Each structure stands twice: as structure tokens, then as C-alpha cells.
Amino acid sequence: MRLHKFSERLPFQAPLCPDNLFGHLIATAVPGVEEWREGVYRRTLRLPFGCGIASLQPHASHVACTVELTDPRDLASALDLCRFLLDLNADPSAIDGALSTDPVLAPLISAAPGRRVPRTVDGAEFAIRAVLGQQVSTKAARTHAARLVSRHGTPVGDLFLFPLSFDPADLAMPESRRRTMAALLAALESGLDLSPSADRTSARSWLTSLPGFGPWTVESILMRALGDPDAFLPTDLGIRLAAEALGLPTTPAALIRRSAAWQPWRAYAVQHLWATGDHEVNRIPA
Template sequence: MHTDRARCVRAVQSKDARFDGWFFTAVVTTRIYCRPSCPAVPPKPENMTFYPSAAACQQAGFRACKRCRPDTSPGSPQWNQRADLVARAMRLIADGVVDREGVPGLAARLGYSSRQVERQLLAELGAGPLALARAQRAQTARLLIETTALPMAEIAFAAGFSSIRTFNDTVREVFALAPSELRARRPRTPAALTPGVLTLRLPFRAPLNPDNLFGHLAATAVPGVEEWRDGAYRRTLRLPYGHGIVGLTPRPDHIACRLTLSDLRDLPVAISRCRRMLDLDADPVAVDDHLRTDPVLAPLVDKAPGRRVPRTVDEAEFAVRAVLGQQVSTAAARTHAARLVLAHGEPVEDPEGGLTHLFPSPEALAGLDPETLAMPRTRRTTFTTLVTALAEESIHLGMESDWQETRERLLALPGFGPWTVDVIAMRALGDPDAFLPTDLGIRRAAKELGLPSTSAALTARAAAWRPWRAYAVQYLWATDSHPINFLPV
């Protein structure tokens, strides 16, 4: 996108928010970089230059605009719709892997050398993994400065900086303000100063239809791990340094996020996983415009545009729950999962609600007695084989996973058919083109809309929806009156 200069100039001059996060505008006369929708008077085209990432702007010596706060733009939709090296690297960097494991750890997860990863990121994003991680640390630092009363020394280390000096220098360089000056500019609201609680706004590209997104999460919520309370979806989070509890509430122009973390170093990871679960970095205009080209889908899109694909904060958890949900109702799947949580989950405290446990880890589930599972013997075998493979890491479900390779490995497990594999691909791996032609809800929708009824014929018909078939699934599901399609009241 950033290489198409004429298109970028038009987007900036029209203040088009759809392109926020796609590219960044750097103004050579002021040495400031902005998001395309910055409310300031657009600079002259000859003074604009364009970069694919905030990190590239910072590396080139530009500082963030104080009006539009470009570092808080929605993320680029590219990283959630691609499965190549750069996209997988960006998902891992957002998940804090560079801060925890360094560039060698990032490269090892991707199966490439550090030099190859560095070269690919520099070629496409104008910044290497260290610069990209540094930009994320700066954003985390600003969030903590503005939303907590923590001492600056604690913020520095919680944001991932190795020293207070590096923290001070980075904040000044990126935001042209000292940390104390940033804190002086924050709004003085009670929520911002509540000890142990972070209140954030998660931006997204409009439109966003919250009904299927939050309705699905609420309808399938596992008691003790998830709940719908006072208009918010709440759940526990298993994180690298500890655990957390998040409450997410849909608002007209953002998602209100209330986070409680046992270790503040987990803040960027928690935000990244919540954004991924709610599919907030999607480009709904591009998706909907493509699906509207099909006369069958067009009325569904026009009726409720901006549907997202509900995903997950924990890929292994979702895979286990997908197996529990095989050939049973939503209520039965929740019951099976709740029993596992009570027996094998880790207890947590939730003063603000009714959450009680973290979902059990694969390691905890690998040690259970299969005879305690109230399910058919064949499904017990499927369950135990999966959790053993996850615990031993012979199958790894993560942001860095190769979608096709993971599909093949899952299909090789006993009891894994196309529906289970594709629902994991759609909601755990994040493949935007995953399709569920054998799903009962999809088959009912197809019959009602006059689409082909057989799996093979429907798959052939759906080829025109590529690469957004997972979003087409959301629109087809919406033709049913299932409770997952509606926000709880």
C-alpha cells in the first residue's frame, strides 16, 4: 500500500480512516508521522513520504503526532490474512516473543535463520524485528503511563525495557515528550487510577457488527472461564508471565477493555490476544465489498455489514473445545468443558465477577484418566491423542503455525474430520479463508438461500468468496435464529 503514492495521498487528503494501520504518513518538514485520518490540515503532497510501519517511521527519525496518536491505530489487516514468513513474524512480535526470547527465539519459532527473518522484515516493513519490538514497547509504556499511577521505574521494566535510561530515551524520541510530561497530559478519571486495573480503548475499522461476535462468545462461554456480565464479555487469560482477567464491552467507535493482570509485563500480549480474538484488525470494507459481488450474499452483507470472525485467546484451548463439541449441542459442549475446568483448571480470584479458573493446559489434561470423560470411547481417544500431541508439541497451534501444514497434521489424528480441522483453522489459526461446508448451520442456510446442498457443490460455489470464506460463514450463520447470532440482553 505505502508504495502506491497517489493512492496514499488521496487517503490522507480525504482523512480516510479505513487506511489507518495500512501505512503511515511522515511529514519531512515537521519530522512528524501520522495516521491517514489525522485531523490536522494535510501537508502538501511534496512534503509527504510513506512508510509501512510505525517502527520504520521511528527508525527514519520521525516522532509520533500528538493529535492522531498513530501508534494506537488498528493493526494492519495483512498480518491476519496472510500465512507467509513476514505475517507470522509480525503476529509473534505482537505477542511479545522478541522481548521474551530475542530475535534468535523468533527465528527458531519460524524455522528460519535470524538473518533471513531480518532481511524479509526490512524489505517489506522498513524495520527489523528489534525496531518493531521497540515500537511496541514504546506504545506499552505510554499505555501504562496514561492509565496507571505506577512509578516510572516499574513501568519501564513492565513495558520490556532493559533500563530506565533506555525507557526515558525511547519515550522522548518517539513521542517528543518525557514520561513525566506524558503523565501530566492524561485524563484525570477515577478508572485510570484504580490500582491493579487498566482501562483501555481498543480501536477497530468501522463498521463492526457486535451481535455475532459477542453473541458467539457469550453463547459458548465455559462457566468459570468466561461469562457475560453487565454488558461485557469477561474471561480469564493464561499469559507468559502470569494470568489475567479481561472484560470487553462493545462501544460505537471502540471496544472498552478492562484488564487485571498478575504481572504487568503481560500487557502487550493480553492486548494482542484480545484484538485477535475479536478480529479487530480486519478490513471489513474490503471483505464486505468482495462478498457483495455474490447476489446471494449481498442482501446479508447489506443487512448487517462488518461481521467479524470470533477467534480465541488460546489456540490449544480452542482445539480441545472443538473436540468436546463434536456431534453435540452447544450446551453439551459447555458442560463437558466446565467439568474439565473444575477438575483440572488453575483457580484464580475475581473480585468483580464470577470467574474462577484458567482453562486447563494441555500438560494438565494429558495426565487425566480417560475413563473419567463422559463421552463415547472413540471421542475419548480423539481427545487424549490431541492433548498428548499438544503437550509433547508434536502439534503446535500458535500464531506462527503454517496453516496448511497444521491442517495436515490434525487430519492425521484419529477422529479429526474436515469440520473439526476447519473450525480450528478458522477460529484458532485465524485462516480467513477457512470454510465449513459440512456444518449443520451452513447447510440449513444454503438450503434456505438456494445454494447447493452437497458439500462438494457448495465448496465449488464458494470459490468465488475466496479469500474471505470464513467471513461468508459468519453471514450464512446469521440467517439462523441460533443465540450465537445475538448479543445477550
């Protein structure tokens, strides 16, 4: 398979905090689909005319981007996906300015301005991975996903496209989660749109109707696949631990009420709250 190579600089509005952005992508990377090598994050892309591989490296004034494509007509689409993945169209002055009016968040933002939301280049892939990760550790979720890729992935250069079609019965997980996966795959086959341009209200309603899709899974998909800047995860363990440490309410209902002050940027507040914990998603490996 011949790949056509293009290199570009992806600009952004400064500041940009790369720690949680690349740290999250690296810590949750699926072997075979994504990798971190010598300061560069690489992963495969599913595109309108073919497929490809993107290589991304953060710099002070831009993100260096190299894309290798099976069809050169996909260049614009590939660059758009890379920008969406890294949330490079965000306006940090507006977001940080709004969140900094909260005295609890203000010190966090002052310490690390310009946090972005780590997203995805493929909403369907992310939804499948979210189900694989339900009620298991990050490491276990990566193991489940890697097995799926090794059996059903499509080769692209030295990596693989994540499979979007497979038999859930083959998954080594509880029957209830296999039913959840089957329902998701059927919904995707029936037209569930999880692209950045999808209608968020419709997607949230459809996802909520699926068995096994609680608020954490639904909001995670809205945040990272559809780019909803106000998606919020009050039941997430990391968020609840951060809330406790900061003197915020810890019950989901009370935290939702308290988070009204952060609208419409609650997805960014989530990034700052997560960063209060000592977890690998918050840092780029040395």
C-alpha cells in the same frame, strides 16, 4: 494473587457488527472460564509471564477493554490477544466489498456490514473444546467443559484458566472420543502449534492426521484459533440449512465449488450464512 489492572480502548475499522461476534462468545462460554455480566464479556488469559482476566464491552467507536494481570509485563500480549479474539484488525471495507460481488451474499452483507469472526485467546483450549463439542449440542459441550474446569482449572481472581492437561479417561464421553482427545493432548505435548502465528498448512496437516479429526473440527480450529480468513465449514448443519434457504448447493462438494467465489474470505461468508438462522450465537442477550 494480586492482579494489576489496566484499561484501554481498542479501536477498529468501522463498521463493526457486534451481534454474532459477542453472541457467539456468550452462547458458547464455559462457566468458570468466561461470563457475560451487565453488558461485559469476561474471560481468563494464559500469558507469557503469568495469567489474567480480560473484560470487553462493545461501543460504537471502540471496544472498552480492562485487563487484570498477575504480571504487568503481559499488558501488550493481553491486548493483542483481545484484538485477535474480536478480529479487530480486519478491514471490513475490503472483506465486505469482495463478498458483496456475489448476489446471494450481497443482501446479507448490506443488512449487517462489518461482521467479524469470533476467535479464541488460546488455540490449545479451543481445540480441546472442539473435541468436547463433537456430535453434541452447544449446551452439552459447555457442560463437559465446565466439569473439566471444576476439576482441573487454575484459579485466576474469580475465574479459572481452562486446563490443558488431564486424563481423558475421566471424561464422560464415548471411548472413541476419549481416544481423539488423547491423541490431541499428545500432539499438543509434542509441539503442535495452534497459535495465531502458527503455520496453517502444517497445523492443518497435523490435525487431519489425528483420529477423529474430520473437516468440521479441523476447519473450525483453523478459523478460530489460527485466524485463517478462508477456513470453510461445508458440512456444518447451520451452513447447509442457510445454503438451502438461499438456493445454494447443499452437498459439501458442490458447496465447496460454489464457495470459490468467496475466497479468500470464506470464514466471513460463514458468519453471514450462520446469521440467517435463529440461533443464540447470532445475538447479544438483552
